[in-house]
Amino acid sequence: MTDTRSNYERMLAGDPYVSDDPEIAAAQQRAITLAARFLAEFGDDVDAAQRTGRELFGDLHETAHVRPxxxxxxxxxxxxxxxxxxNYNLTALDVAPITIGAHCQIGPNVQLLTPTHPVDPELRRAGIESAEPITIGDNVWLGGGAIVLAGVTIGQNSVIGAGAVVTRDVPADVVAVGNPARVVRSIAADARAGAAPGLDGVGPGGPARDALSGESA
Known part of the structure; x- marks a missing residue:
């Protein structure tokens, strides 16, 4: 049976598609225009910037705050x-849906990358792409410069260290650091020890402490 869907419709369905497409280009240009307006308005008229942000994003809660x-x-x-x-300089390539939960802290220069490309170079040259969704649970902290790749889910309350590259799912209530990111501590264990989860509970000189020290959301 012939697939009569447009490339944009295939993309929305999560199926492989050809990226060199006028409908896709128009949707991307809309985003570029709105993102530029969002930045231009932010310094002079925060209310106008927030309205533009709600136009840019599919669903931006009224109490969320995004710095362009x-x-x-x-x-x-x-x-x-x-x-x-x-925080500043979020890169969120939303070919597939990106869901960021409530009360999250997203550090500067974080990258959320849903697109994937074929390993076969001939298919890449043909412009074939696909994507997998990214889901960030409630109360998650992504440290500055963290990268989350296609198809990843990060469970609620977890902390991802600065510069970590998250290539697979991270469970809830843990600290994960490194490239590729790996779980180094349970936040629940920190709490039982009476430590501040993800910070004071990480021992001096340890890998998680090194990754988290000096971070700001």
């Missing part, structure tokens, strides 16, 4: 929950 610049493919496939703070 932001770099997105479409914006319309990104959901940001209540009370979440997103």
């Amino acid at each position: 610049p932001v770099f997105v493919d479409y914006g319309s496939r990104i959901s940001i929950g209540a009370g979440t703070f997103v």
